[in-house]
Amino acid sequence: MTSPFLLAVEHLGVHVGARPLLRDVSFRLRAGEALTLLGESGAGKSLLAQAVMGNLPAPLRAEGRIALAGTESRAADTRARRPHWGRTLALLPQEPALALDPLMRIAPQLSETHEFVRGAAFEAAQAAALCDLETTGLASSARRYPWQLSGGMAQRAAAMVARAGGARVLLADEPTKGLDRHWRDHAVAMLQDVQGSGGCVVVITHDLRVAQALGGQLIVLRAGEVVEQGDTHAVLANPQHAFTRRLVATDPAHWPRRQAAAPGAPVLSARGLSKGFGGKPLFEDLDLQICAGDRFVVQGPSGTGKSTLGNVLLGLLPADRGVVHRAEGLGSTACQKLYQDPVASFAPRVSLARSLKDVAVRHRCPWPQVLQQLQKLGLAPDMLQRRPSQVSGGELQRIALARILAAKPALVFADEPTSRLDPVSQQEAMSVLLDALDERGAALILVTHDEDIAQAVGTSRWRLTQDGGRPDVP
Amino acid sequence: MNANLMGIPALARHASRRVAVRRRAGFAILALVAVFALAGPFAIGIDPARQTLADTLMPPGAAHWLGTDLFGRSVLARLAHAARLSLGLACVAALSAAVPGVLLGVLANWRGGRVERALVMLADAVLSVPGLLLVLLFAALAPGRYWALYIGLSLSLWVEYFRVARVASRPVLAGDAVQASRLLGFGAAYILRRHLVPALAPVLGTLLAFSTAQAVLALAALGFIGVGLQSPTPELGLMMIEFLPHYEEAPWLIAAPVSLLMLLVLGMMLLVAEEDAP
Numbered sequence: 102m103t104s105p106f107l108l109a110v111e112h113l114g115v116h117v118g119a120r121p122l123l124r125d126v127s128f129r130l131r132a133g134e135a136l137t138l139l140g141e142s143g144a145g146k147s148l149l150a151q152a153v154m155g156n157l158p159a160p161l162r163a164e165g166r167i168a169l170a171g172t173e174s175r176a177a178d179t180r181a182r183r184p185h186w187g188r189t190l191a192l193l194p195q196e197p198a199l200a201l202d203p204l205m206r207i208a209p210q211l212s213e214t215h216e217f218v219r220g221a222a223f224e225a226a227q228a229a230a231l232c233d234l235e236t237t238g239l240a241s242s243a244r245r246y247p248w249q250l251s252g253g254m255a256q257r258a259a260a261m262v263a264r265a266g267g268a269r270v271l272l273a274d275e276p277t278k279g280l281d282r283h284w285r286d287h288a289v290a291m292l293q294d295v296q297g298s299g300g301c302v303v304v305i306t307h308d309l310r311v312a313q314a315l316g317g318q319l320i321v322l323r324a325g326e327v328v329e330q331g332d333t334h335a336v337l338a339n340p341q342h343a344f345t346r347r348l349v350a351t352d353p354a355h356w357p358r359r360q361a362a363a364p365g366a367p368v369l370s371a372r373g374l375s376k377g378f379g380g381k382p383l384f385e386d387l388d389l390q391i392c393a394g395d396r397f398v399v400q401g402p403s404g405t406g407k408s409t410l411g412n413v414l415l416g417l418l419p420a421d422r423g424v425v426h427r428a429e430g431l432g433s434t435a436c437q438k439l440y441q442d443p444v445a446s447f448a449p450r451v452s453l454a455r456s457l458k459d460v461a462v463r464h465r466c467p468w469p470q471v472l473q474q475l476q477k478l479g480l481a482p483d484m485l486q487r488r489p490s491q492v493s494g495g496e497l498q499r500i501a502l503a504r505i506l507a508a509k510p511a512l513v514f515a516d517e518p519t520s521r522l523d524p525v526s527q528q529e530a531m532s533v534l535l536d537a538l539d540e541r542g543a544a545l546i547l548v549t550h551d552e553d554i555a556q557a558v559g560t561s562r563w564r565l566t567q568d569g570g571r572p573d574v575p
Numbered sequence: 576m577n578a579n580l581m582g583i584p585a586l587a588r589h590a591s592r593r594v595a596v597r598r599r600a601g602f603a604i605l606a607l608v609a610v611f612a613l614a615g616p617f618a619i620g621i622d623p624a625r626q627t628l629a630d631t632l633m634p635p636g637a638a639h640w641l642g643t644d645l646f647g648r649s650v651l652a653r654l655a656h657a658a659r660l661s662l663g664l665a666c667v668a669a670l671s672a673a674v675p676g677v678l679l680g681v682l683a684n685w686r687g688g689r690v691e692r693a694l695v696m697l698a699d700a701v702l703s704v705p706g707l708l709l710v711l712l713f714a715a716l717a718p719g720r721y722w723a724l725y726i727g728l729s730l731s732l733w734v735e736y737f738r739v740a741r742v743a744s745r746p747v748l749a750g751d752a753v754q755a756s757r758l759l760g761f762g763a764a765y766i767l768r769r770h771l772v773p774a775l776a777p778v779l780g781t782l783l784a785f786s787t788a789q790a791v792l793a794l795a796a797l798g799f800i801g802v803g804l805q806s807p808t809p810e811l812g813l814m815m816i817e818f819l820p821h822y823e824e825a826p827w828l829i830a831a832p833v834s835l836l837m838l839l840v841l842g843m844m845l846l847v848a849e850e851d852a853p
Contacts, residue, residue, distance in 0.1 A: 415758070417754060417758075433760060434758065434759060434760040436758070437758055437759070438754070438755065438758055440751045440755065442751070445750060445751040445752060446751040446752055446754075446755045447752055447755075448752050448756070448769045448770050448773065449752070449773075449774075450773035450774070451769055451773065455769075456769075459761070459765070459769065460759055463759065463760055463761060464759075464760070501755075504755075504759070505759070508759050508760065
């Protein structure tokens with residue numbers, strides 16, 4: 102019995118106890134086809150990948166049927182698909198850098214997969230590994246450990262290991278999360294390569310550009326339910342469901358350009374600023390001035406010192422040379438920071454209400470005023486009884502914003518504040534941030550790798566370059 | 576995604592039910608021993624040092640539940656006093672090692688540089704001497720005195736607290752949460768109260784149980800080799816060495832202090848039970 106489909110999923114569902122987490126998902130993929138899963142965080146996208154693999158955590162039950170390269174099995178039968186792992190079915194997990202063995206060099210990790218999963222002889226496996234590394238431009242990193250690789254390199258290495266067993270069905274969980282445009286294109290090319298060589302891919306992503314580049318089918322998930330399914334280009338060009346329309350509208354490429362406010366008095370200026378790490382200069386001889394109402398966007402590839410520049414301007418890191426001058430009359434708490442990972446920026450074992458009250462007391466900000474601010478940011482006060490890890494990333498980023506607003510800042514340094522959020526939360530968080538800053542007349546330093554966000558938000562944009570040279574202003 | 580999954584109550588319950596049972600068992604055992612140590616001496620009402628040379632090595636009976644020793648002293652009364660002594664001294668020694676140990680560990684991280692190097696050197700110097708030897712040294716200075724044992728125990732125990740507090744507070748102090756608090760204008764006291772204490776409390780609770788158990792064992796070991804507290808003080812190690820010659824004719828005697836010691840240590844180990852590796 103040969104089926105034309107490489108991967109066919111029928112009525113897949115996931116439950117914990119009586120509570121459904123994912124309901125009735127069906128799709129079929131032929132060789133050379135792609136499927137994109139879109140949706141908010143927590144919509145069940147990663148659960149779907151885990152259910153297909155058959156490695157759901159213990160109390161979760163899967164139902165439905167899964168046919169893989171002609172062999173059909175019940176979704177709940179987790180052992181049935183285990184022999185296929187690496188050979189027919191492979192998963193590229195989120196944060197690929199964490200999926201690699203930190204104590205093993207790259208080349209042996211790869212040749213091990215060739216040897217034990219694909220069954221090549223030792224010498225042949227080593228040769229194949231070197232050949233793989235050669236073609237993906239990682240030959241010079243063959244003897245390095247995973248922690249010595251940049252994010253983009255680790256991503257390519259993990260993808261290579263995932264594919265080394267010869268799996269034709271590749272599930273990729275947010276393969277472009279946190280990557281800049283260059284590496285995003287790289288990841289997409291890798292997925293297209295799987296398609297081109299007779300395989301099929303299932304991609305979980307927030308990024309509409311990835312979906313568009315891959316084409317094929319699209320499933321939009323919301324709270325565990327399929328709200329829209331069909332051809333990617335057709336759905337994205339003409340979304341039927343309100344939720345899909347919202348997803349498309351919140352893509353940064355469709356954001357309206359924000360008006361620049363009239364610049365006010367200077368808040369912060371720097372002269373001859375230089376900073377390097379381990380002998381390698383990140384930036385040299387920078388002169389800049391930030392005025393009230395400015396939205397100063399810092400861009401550049403990863404590892405060029407974008408965050409470092411912000412931290413030096415805020416006085417969190419000492420500069421190697423040069424001075425940062427704050428305007429007269431600004432207190433020590435006038436410059437505040439919003440973090441990339443909001444969960445990490447709160448005391449983890451203290452309730453949010455406690456954290457906010459402490460700040461309100463410290464800055465003599467009446468509590469009702471804080472509550473009013475929260476309401477303005479679209480947050481319910483009862484949420485504050487929870488701990489930081491118990492609210493979603495988008496909500497927590499808004500609470501973090503309320504926290505720094507209580508300190509009445511003149512300047513906010515936002516370090517990739519929305520890069521870990523799904524597009525809907527991203528747009529919400531960004532627009533409340535900008536509104537709040539406009540209202541206060543405060544300045545913003547924004548670090549982002551997203552060209553579209555930079556374009557829509559920035560009043561002035563700086564780009565740091567790889568070789569540590571001077572930034573150019575586009 | 577994983578954070579979301581752990582929010583599902585069924586998963587959290589699944590992970591911790593067995594641990595909860597163990598902790599409850601440990602707590603129950605310790606509570607029993609503590610009640611015995613605190614209330615036992617009054618409830619039994621027999622002077623542990625009163626000798627009745629007519630009733631030596633009596634088997635367990637109505638008057639003396641655990642029998643009598645070579646001098647006709649009530650073993651139950653002596654055991655209760657010994658339990659009070661061991662538990663009390665060990666708890667005080669562990670606590671007074673914990674406070675300076677933790678504060679120095681945090682200080683080392685906070686100040687860094689020379690302060691940290693000096694403190695680490697001091698801790699390493701203490702570590703280079705086996706813990707029991709250090710207690711032995713102090714015990715030799717003033718044989719049979721409580722304070723000598725207490726100081727010796729505290730001095731050998733603080734290093735663990737120092738090392739653990741230093742390592743555990745490093746990621747907290749270097750983390751975004753503390754940086755955000757500093758930017759918002761909070762000082763050292765706030766960071767200690769809201770960030771460090773909540774982060775360190777669970778690991779210190781575990782350590783406290785371990786080092787109390789360690790102190791109980793050290794006290795018994797010193798008594799056993801005759802350099803700790805001296806007779807006629809009722810002490811677990813002393814009782815063992817006194818009862819050892821009679822193990823054949825009166826095996827219940829040696830069993831009593833050994834069982835109590837085992838229960839004490841078992842209770843503390845169960846109390847800090849951790850999840851098995853999957």
